[in-house]
Amino acid sequence: MASTRVLIIEDDADINNIVATHLTRAGYTCTQAFSGTEAKLLLDSGNSPMADVVICDLMLPGLPGEELVRLMRECDQDTPIIVISARTAASDKIDLLKLGADDYLAKPFDLDELLARIEVQLRHHGRSSAIATSNDGVLRFRDWTLDPQARVFCAAGEQLSLTRIEFNITEILMRHPKRVFTKQELFEQAWGEPYAADDNTVNVHVSNIRSKLKASGTDGYLKTVWGMGFKLVE
Secondary structure (H helix, E strand, O other), X not given: OOOOXXXXXXXXXXXXXXXXXXXXXXXXXXXXXXXXXXXXXXXXXXXXXXXXXXEEEOOOOOOOHHHHHHHHHHHOOOOOEEEEEOOOOHHXXXXXXXXXXXXXXXXXXXXXXXXXXHHHHHHHOOOXXXXXXXXXXXXXXXOEEEEOOOOEEEXXXXXXXXXXXXXXXXXXXXXXXXXXXXXXXXHHHHHOOOXXXXXXXXXXXXXXXXXXXXXXXXXXXXXXXXXXXXXXXX
């Protein structure tokens, strides 16, 4: 399955690189533009649509973000556009939404909030295909299904018996299959406690999950990202 493509248009190199690094770790493929002119060249290159979602600043050298949003909407009505800007006036947000932007995030922003907003836009536009959630809340990823309410997990059609923590870890990963979770993040979310700075605790539980998955042939879905943590493999 091809990775979701994100075009980041931001003239502040530090912000652009930080966003690109965070999204790449979450499993996205990022293209970076550092001016409005560069972004227009990319958009006019013939690779249309060249991205599954666009993140666009407003105050850009060469061509302002407002003009880019207008130009993108003239030739592409479907690709989600998320505007990021230090301008927070309600009138600015309204004007951008009228131009065709799908969302507006004020600077400074939290990287995980940006990631969540991307996922929301991809779901709304029918482009988030790594994981599906049915009307009853059941999560699906490849040959896995997980029912958070009934606390039932199945791999390749077979129900597996997971401990509370193993189930929590699996659910966290399935809800964000493109994202790399650090051991600290998994610990704090799965245990609901402050991180104990014991990497081995998380490692042991992930190892136990893999052992239980071996019979189904899906243990390879769980990937160790060395030096970082864990994620799912599409």
